Amino acid sequence: MELVPLRKELAPQMLLGGPNEAEVRKLTGSHATFTLEDYEAYIERTLNDPNRYTRAITEDGRFLGEVVLTINPHNRSAGLRIFLQDGFGKGYGTAAIKHVLGYAFGERDLHRVDLEVYEFNDRAIHVYKKCGFREEGRLRDALLWEGEFYDAIVMSILSTDNI
Helix, strand or coil, X not given: CEEEECCHHHHHHHHXXXXXCHHHHHHHCCCXXXXXXXXXXXXXXHHCCCCEEEEEEEECCEEEEEEEEEEECCCCEEEEEEXXXXXCCCXXXXXXXXXHHHHHHHXXXXXXXXXXXXXXXXHHHHHHHHCCCEEEEEEEXXXXXXXXXXXXXXXXXXXXXXX
């Protein structure tokens, strides 16, 4: 597995199995679908945003997912987002998260990284806890999916946490 800067050549691979796939859409809470042009524009915005740190998760040049920090330098904090469209159960998510936490707390001197995860995503919750994230609370009925409401769990990790 490699973590590489997101680049336009990966856009067609993102289209094939990313947030347009039913399982990934539910896990990320995305009701939208995306076109190749949407992915290309997203990559362009990402490359030009100094407060966004995005890495493609790849294996042998094949796009498996991405991990993103959206940085608020004024508060020394960031929001984390990750998705995998392939390679589940191989430790790729854990490795990607640990990489961006190293960047956040080391290179950017951030103090806090937080995220939201839906209550049914046990696999992700397990990985986040393994990486040192702690549950802070819940946003009740935050996602309406196919007629049913789900809570979003808010989790964070601080630079001062013993990880």
